[in-house]
Amino acid sequence: DAPVLVIGLGRFGAATAGQLDRLGREVLVVDDSAALVQKWAERVTHAVQADARSIDALRQIGAQDFSVAVCAVGSSVEASVLITANLVDLGIPQIWAKAISQSHGKILERIGANHVIYPEAEAGERTAHLVSGRMLDFIEFDDDFALVKMYPPKPIRGKSLTDSGVRTKHRITVVGVKSPGRPFTYATADTVISNHDLIIASGTEGDLERFAALGT
Amino acid sequence: DAPVLVIGLGRFGAATAGQLDRLGREVLVVDDSAALVQKWAERVTHAVQADARSIDALRQIGAQDFSVAVCAVGSSVEASVLITANLVDLGIPQIWAKAISQSHGKILERIGANHVIYPEAEAGERTAHLVSGRMLDFIEFDDDFALVKMYPPKPIRGKSLTDSGVRTKHRITVVGVKSPGRPFTYATADTVISNHDLIIASGTEGDLERFAALGT
Ligand SMILES: Nc1ncnc2c1ncn2[C@@H]1O[C@H](COP(=O)(O)OP(=O)(O)OP(=O)(O)O)[C@@H](O)[C@H]1O
Ligand SMILES: Nc1ncnc2c1ncn2[C@@H]1O[C@H](COP(=O)(O)OP(=O)(O)OP(=O)(O)O)[C@@H](O)[C@H]1O
Missing domain, CATH: 3.40.50.720 (NAD(P)-binding Rossmann-like Domain)
Structure with missing residues (x-):
């Protein structure tokens, strides 16, 4: 203050x-x-x-x-x-x-x-992650923890998070979901992701890049 | 690619x-x-x-x-x-x-x-949140979802997340914890936060600012 x-x-x-x-x-x-x-x-x-x-x-x-x-x-x-x-x-x-x-x-x-x-350098590093076209925002909080706002990859849509094995198979945690016209909501094991949703996902930088590329 | x-x-x-x-x-x-x-x-x-x-x-x-x-x-x-x-x-x-x-x-x-x-503008907005001294990193992903890396406020240290009422009282979700010398781990209801830890917390910008100021 x-x-x-x-x-x-x-x-x-x-x-x-x-x-x-x-x-x-x-x-x-x-x-x-x-x-x-x-x-x-x-x-x-x-x-x-x-x-x-x-x-x-x-x-x-x-x-x-x-x-x-x-x-x-x-x-x-x-x-x-x-x-x-x-x-x-x-x-x-x-x-x-x-x-x-x-x-x-x-x-x-x-x-x-x-x-x-380093404003320009940080923005440049973020932009590099975003130009792959699938992520809408990216930030690295730590060497092994990054967060991404992205479109859900095809393989996980229309199923619950548990069924799509997001964490067990891909080592990714879906923190929350943003459905159009509705406020952000925290995800639970039973949350079903549709292709109109945006998700906020966390994991390592490498795992997030691979996850974003799934089904392409 | x-x-x-x-x-x-x-x-x-x-x-x-x-x-x-x-x-x-x-x-x-x-x-x-x-x-x-x-x-x-x-x-x-x-x-x-x-x-x-x-x-x-x-x-x-x-x-x-x-x-x-x-x-x-x-x-x-x-x-x-x-x-x-x-x-x-x-x-x-x-x-x-x-x-x-x-x-x-x-x-x-x-x-x-x-x-x-807008590299400089985005860095300026982030820096403004950080100069309060309690947050080490800040990013706003959406109008109602922001993420912060911070020192845990006094009132929540030494207790489990459930006992400290982080979500029920403060509308904050502790996503994960970074203990010194150990990798980042996702938080659970029973996670106990110590004053050596860094936490990654999510919530609205306003709730995060209030949370960061607790006990000061
Ligand atoms: N017409 C042009 N064609 C190709 N390159 C250009 C042109 N105009 C400027 N550049 C180059 O673009 C680079 C960045 O330009 P400039 O310094 O104007 O931008 P800036 O936004 O201030 O950069 P910074 O990212 O350092 O803040 C410079 O290396 C410059 O040589
Ligand atoms: N010695 C000084 N004392 C006070 N203000 C200064 C001094 N030198 C430069 N400034 C001011 O600081 C501002 C920013 O300076 P400068 O343009 O060099 O930085 P920059 O890093 O390129 O800025 P930007 O944030 O736009 O990228 C300018 O408005 C300038 O007038």
Whole structure:
């Protein structure tokens, strides 16, 4: 519930600030572009113009009082590293920073960013799973646990989950079902999947890819 | 299993092409920068230099034979629209395109992109959920179904899931548990969560936010 400091109103920073605001959090956004600050003045708790590479400028706006900060300045490695170093020197306990490459991210971690985000790389990896055409969404939570929203493969349609052997044969758990016009419902052993449904399925990445390809 | 055409080797395009290659898919990457094409020549099936705004250049490299294409040229709305229009005119059935704003994305949809991706916006929305400090990952699959990897809130630790009333009181389903040094395991009614575990929980966005804040 603590207020969040967001530096940089590019696409990623703007989306972060906007969503925080929608979640009811207080947000102070900082950008060195007066035009952007002006545009955001009414949308969040506070919008301030400053060059975040200057630690004094950050102190003047009270940055040291924040417990969470997001450095959303990506395209200049130098600027993002300087800004992140300032946030560390100001003693902010939780620092999130955007990186545009693995090596950029490693530098940010070394200088004290607790969490590094790679928006384009993560989206690219997700998209690669989706272009096979069968999955509508994909996320990997852990090395051995991924979740997929997909059309049910032919072999499991029109039967209960137990009868189609989803878990016993394919090592997949159908978590839930989304039938058209009805809200999401959790699946049970007797749930029958039709070809109008979307399913949310979990398993390892490999098992999910094979499952999605069944019957093709 | 059809080969994929990826246009643009920026961060998003490169991540998509790289992951497709890792998934064993054939990838043809196109970029108008000779340096980038050179760098990718050994990493994917084929890398070709071309200005994708020219439909003839695309025909010369056989773009019309692809059933899936990804336009990963984001920063110039004009270029991305021209390239996407070419992909549509070439009759490619599945076109994914990166957009840098809602209005950009709407234009791409109108001219025929089947799927529009907003990498920075999606990452920003996810990050906003994560900066509350309690969630380690978050994804919204549907209006009423989201999934979170998180530390278990105090009130549910040291008890079975049934005893802590996770579903009856909080409308949350604990899908699985990740204990340190052990693989992910699916949760059952008798699973007891300790404070060393990470849990993967599902529910609505609102219920998950409240659940994550329990005991704080
Ligand atoms: N030193 C700085 N102090 C404050 N704001 C800055 C500074 N440098 C850049 N910015 C702002 O940060 C924002 C994002 O910067 P930039 O475009 O470099 O990042 P990006 O990672 O490419 O963004 P996107 O999220 O759009 O991909 C811009 O609005 C810019 O004005
Ligand atoms: N007309 C074109 N034909 C082929 N490739 C192009 C064309 N225009 C741009 N590109 C390439 O596409 C890549 C990505 O372009 P750009 O940097 O504009 O997109 P971006 O959305 O900002 O990328 P990122 O994914 O890094 O955020 C660059 O490598 C560029 O050389």
